[in-house]
Amino acid sequence: MTAYPAMLRLSGRRCLIVGGGPVAQRKADGLLAGGADRLELVGLSFTPGLLELARQGRLQLHAREYRSSDLDGAFLVVAATDDPALNARIGREAERQGRLFNDASGSWPSSFETAAAVRDGAVLLAVHAGGEAPALAAVLRSELERRYGGGRYAEAARRMGELRRRLLEQEPDADVRRERLRREAVRLSAWAADGREEAPGAKRTEGKDDRQQST
Ligand SMILES: C[C@@]1(CC(=O)O)C2=NC(=C\c3[nH]c(c(CCC(=O)O)c3CC(=O)O)Cc3[nH]c(c(CC(=O)O)c3CCC(=O)O)/C=C3\N/C(=C\2)[C@@H](CCC(=O)O)[C@]3(C)CC(=O)O)/[C@H]1CCC(=O)O
Numbered sequence: 001m002t003a004y005p006a007m008l009r010l011s012g013r014r015c016l017i018v019g020g021g022p023v024a025q026r027k028a029d030g031l032l033a034g035g036a037d038r039l040e041l042v043g044l045s046f047t048p049g050l051l052e053l054a055r056q057g058r059l060q061l062h063a064r065e066y067r068s069s070d071l072d073g074a075f076l077v078v079a080a081t082d083d084p085a086l087n088a089r090i091g092r093e094a095e096r097q098g099r100l101f102n103d104a105s106g107s108w109p110s111s112f113e114t115a116a117a118v119r120d121g122a123v124l125l126a127v128h129a130g131g132e133a134p135a136l137a138a139v140l141r142s143e144l145e146r147r148y149g150g151g152r153y154a155e156a157a158r159r160m161g162e163l164r165r166r167l168l169e170q171e172p173d174a175d176v177r178r179e180r181l182r183r184e185a186v187r188l189s190a191w192a193a194d195g196r197e198e199a200p201g202a203k204r205t206e207g208k209d210d211r212q213q214s215t
């Protein structure tokens with residue numbers, strides 16, 4: 001199914017997961033990695049991993065049955081129980097209240113689905129395989145991790161942000177800004193990909209550009 005890639009800002013927004021099994025845990029890990037700092041779970045039991053995250057104060061657990069008022073003030077809701085009828089009910093109620101909703105069991109047409117993600121600092125690569133091929137999304141994620149998971153894209157993005165702020169202050173010509181940013185992005189991206197030791201501030205040779213063309 002066709003989908004629209006939106007990156008959500010979760011900090012300060014209440015996120016709710018109903019369920020406490022391995023799937024709820026994977027969704028919780030993803031939300032925490034994505035910046036959720038007001039994450040709550042409601043479930044009858046929880047995995048050891050979720051109990052440990054609660055102990056560390058990363059999220060809050062409520063050991064009880066789901067009730068409709070759990071949705072109050074939620075920005076985003078995930079249904080991950082093993083009861084498809086309950087997941088569908090949560091979906092109906094959440095969407096009636098205009099919450100972003102994800103059903104991990106496919107019992108209700110979700111307004112968002114979870115992508116497989118590779119992160120390096122602020123850089124995020126996300127794969128969605130149409131909603132019917134999560135295993136393919138997971139394999140593509142591993143391939144992207146091998147190709148882009150070297151740990152240098154965070155630094156590249158940071159340097160690009162600095163340069164962009166400086167140019168916005170100092171360079172009035174938008175075409176000049178765009179051209180300089182584009183050139184620097186090509187250079188830093190090649191630096192991040194090739195894993196060589198050279199500092200990103202250093203002038204690069206054509207060798208790097210050859211590599212760009214070959215990928
Ligand atoms: C990408 C990833 C992100 C994440 O969840 O973090 C993700 N599923 C992952 C893994 C995975 N999930 C399943 C398997 C077993 C193999 C298989 O069944 O294929 C594996 C593979 C494994 O475990 O290796 C089973 C499964 N998944 C869904 C259903 C219900 C249904 O389809 O009806 C069932 C059947 C349950 C049952 O049998 O009862 C539903 C969804 N799973 C999605 C995302 C959304 C679609 C994404 C897309 O198509 O791109 C969607 C629609 C909704 C959602 O959950 O948001 C994560 C990989 C993370 C990573 O490794 O990086």
Ligand SMILES: NC(=O)c1ccc[n+]([C@@H]2O[C@H](COP(=O)([O-])OP(=O)(O)OC[C@H]3O[C@@H](n4cnc5c(N)ncnc54)[C@H](O)[C@@H]3O)[C@@H](O)[C@H]2O)c1
Binds near residue numbers: 022023042065086106
């Ligand atoms: N989206 C995915 O990637 C994916 C992958 C595998 C499975 N699934 C689906 O996700 C479901 C959950 O998987 P799991 O392995 O975590 O299951 P699980 O059986 O380990 O956990 C189910 C959880 O739901 C909770 N629960 C049940 N009834 C409840 C209620 N009334 N109120 C609150 N919590 C309640 C239980 O306490 C438990 O913590 C599966 O049934 C399957 O449909 C999705």
